[in-house]
Each structure stands twice: as C-alpha cells, then as structure tokens.
Amino acid sequence: MLSIILPAKNEAAALAELLPRLRQAQPAAEIIVVDDGSTDDTARLCAEHGVKRARQAYSMGNGAAIKRGAREAGGDILVFMDADGQHDPLLIDRLLARLGEGYDMVVGARDWSGQAGVGRGLANTLYNWLASRMTGFDVKDLTSGFRAVRADRFREFLHLLPNGFSYPTTCTMAFFRSAYAVAYEPIPVHKRVGTNSHIRPLKDGIRFLLIIFKIATLYSPLKLFAPASVLFFVLGLGNYAYTFVTAHRLTNMSVLLFSASVIVFLIGLISEQITSLTYRRDG
Template sequence: MAAPPFLSVVIPAYNEIRRLPTTLAAISAYLARQSFPAEILVVDDGSTDGTAGLAASYAGVHVLRCEHRGKGFAVRAGALAARGEYVLLCDADLATPIEEWEKLWPYFSAGFDVVIGSREGIGAQRYDEPFHRHLMGRIFNLLVQMIALPGINDTQCGFKALRLSVAHDLFRRVRIYGDDAPMVQGAAVTAYDVELLFLARQRGYRIAEVPVLWHYGTETKVDPVRDSWRNLRDVLRVRFNAWRGAYQDSPLQPADSSLSTERGRTL
C-alpha cells in the first residue's frame, strides 16, 4: 500500500453535478502546486443526478458512495475513510477557498487537534451574504453557545481540519449521525458540527477557531425554515445525550471553555 498522504480533503456532495466541477478543479490545481502528497475524497450522499460518476471521472479523486442520510453521515463516512495525517472538511461549493487551509495548518504545529474555520472575528470576511441570513446565523450561534458550546463563535462553517487520529476517534463516537442514521428526503443540512465539537471538547482536544474568507452561494441548498429547525433539534439532542450519559465514557472538561478552545491568532 502506498504511503499515507499528508492531507485528506473530504467533500460531502448531494446532487452537486453543477457546482462540483469548479470545486474539484480548484482543489486539484491547488494540491498540484504543493510539495506534500494529498488525496481528495468525494462522499456521494445518495445523489440522483450523476454526481458520483462525475467525481470519479477526475484523476486522483476517490469516490465513496453512501445512502442518502444527510451531510452529517456523509462527512463522517469520508473522515473515517481518510488516510492523511490531517483531514480537511470542506463543502461542495467551496464557499471557503481551499487556499484558506494555509491559515489552519500552522495551529497543528502549535499543539491544536481540531482547527475550525470561522466567519466571525477579526480577519474573517463574508461575501454577498444577505442580512437576514447573517442574522439567522448569529441567533442560531447564540443558542448553540447557551446550550452546548460556550465560547465558539461559529460552529457551522464547513471548513474544518482535524488530526487523523482525532477525526477517527470523534467520528466513531458521534451518536446523531452514526451508523444508524435514518434515510432522509431531499437536501439535509445538519448541525453535526455541534456534536463533533462537543465531543472534542469533552475528550480534551484543543480547538482553535480561525477567521477565514467565506462566500455566500446563490445556489445554496439551505432551507431557512426547515434546516433551522433541524439544526436546533440536533443541538438539543446533543444536550439531551449528554444529560442521559450517552457521552459519559469520556470525562468532562472543566467548565472554563478557554481551557479547550482558543480563538484564531497570528502565529
């Protein structure tokens, strides 16, 4: 077997035959310029438009086909199949440019285990986002901080990186979108990120939140009403799971969130 790559890029995709070509071209071109070996994994979330076949036509792209169980399940499948020293999760529309990886990776050398892109904080930039969508996102984050993750300003940016061992540990422990995740209808944007980060904090992993660039996509699959309710339900399920001891095999960290989470800073 070939030596494992330095970086695994995991892209969940559901009916992305229109947007995926631009994304794969950009990621492939960027990785071709790097000195480190890398792999691209596209996780097809039960697409019906030929997304899997399109992705498979690109040289060097590995395709993992899943039943349609939503983004959280697809991301988990890709992360568990990854072989790179670091695992980078990004969305099929590449809302955060692949070059922003260069802002994330130095934090691993500084001892962090999970490094998340953030659309908040000094240095973050949002492009073309309607005001009402930004307002909805901030209200949701307020609820997330109150219920599950105080101190993290943006759990939902799709640009996240983890050490491979950490990714495997956390994704094997998730409860909401694990092996028994139900089949879904249509696009299913979820708050799997909240459970992932909750577990990371509980397991004692160091989390860095790093401001990045982010572009609002006009072809976004997010349904403001349906997905807001689904995401809030996921957050409540994380808190309920914690209350009933579903995560109790891992000792809780101190209540001081600064012990396990740090904002991004220039290194």
C-alpha cells in the same frame, strides 16, 4: 498525510471548478468526494481529476457523508469543506498552520458577510451564543463546514454525529466536552455555485435548535436541567406564598411544582453520570 473530504450531492457545477484548484493547492493530499446519491456528472468529474469517489447507494445526508469519508480517509489530518465552491482551497494552509500550533481542531469562522442571508446569520448568531454559554468557550462559528481536525480525535465521536445536517454542531460540542483544543480561523466565504441549496431554513433551523439542546445534554446536562429545576422551585414557592396569604394553605399545584423541581434535578444528575460514561475512554 492529509485527507480532504467533500460531501457532495448534485454539486457537479461547483466541483468542475473546485477539484482542479484543490489539486493544485494540495497536490500531495488525498481528496475524497463522498457522492451522496448524486444524479449529475459527479462521478465523471472525479474520474477526470483523479479524485477518490466514495459512492453512497442513496442519499443519506450530509452527516452520513462526512462519516463515510472519515472512515475511508487514510490521512492523520482530515480537512472537511463544502463542495459548493464557498471555500477557497488556498485557505487550507491557514487551517493547517493553526492546527500545527497544538490544536486538535481548527474551524474556519465566517463573518456576517459569509452568512447565507439575514435569517441564517441571526440563527447562527443565536446558536453561537447558546453554545458559548453551554461550553464556557467563545464559539465563533458553530455550524461552519470548513474545518481541519486530527483524524484519531474526530473518529472518537463518529457514533455521536447525526446523519443529516449540523454534524459541525455535534463535533464542536464533543471536542469541547472532551477537553480537546479548538481554534477559530477567520475566513472569507464565496457565494455558492448554483442554487441547489439543500438547507430548508424553517425546518432545518428548528432542527439545529433541537440538536443544540440535545448536545447540551451530552455536554453538560446540569447546565440545562439545573436552571429548569430552579424555575419550577421558584414557581412553586411563589404559588405557595400566594395561596398562604390568600387561603392560608398549601395547594396541590405548589406540591406539584416542588415535586417537578426535585425530579428534574435528579434527572439532571443521572444525565450527568451518563454523559461521563459516554465520553469515558478505556486505555
């Protein structure tokens, strides 16, 4: 069974067009609109089109809506897509076809024309590059909200997902960390319906970057801590060489930098063990 989950906050204008197209494209699918505290006609539209509506008592964020939808879905395959009209329901079959090739998650990857402005495009390019370096895989679209996953795999990581934006970041990194197969399917993206974007470029851009480093520590902490440790050691060695030549002594700053190098490396080792325990599955 297929379940399609759409997190929505005041997206009635887009849902009026999207829901009938979605029902036509996937007539047998369970469609769940997670109403994240909307104040528009979302409830009426869901009732008119025979769509299940999961109501949040108040706005908890995009990630919280995704988690609510995943818990209530009855399908063994979950498709997540934005409710703002950017994703074409006809493309769902392409994701499902790739999923049938043996993948655990297939992500709809946007090209440059699908980015919401130059700033967002540059930011997403940076995120993709950082995630690729951390995971060792070619991450083509870290933040895409259009993806198909196997429900049992996805639910393993619900406790890791943030309640706000960037659940795709956490989900993608977690799948790679657990050696679940991830594929990217190129998709076109339409312009969103309406202007009620819930993304704040500066604040959410910084938040995305912080989450990448947070997930890096969950994915492979030593890839973050080891370079930092080496940097402190090199700085300490350089400072010692300079003071030895000029003053013929070992300074407190050199000792501090050497100590920081050892401490950071040990923290990385401990974090690596914690990460292993986080992803350990009993049975």
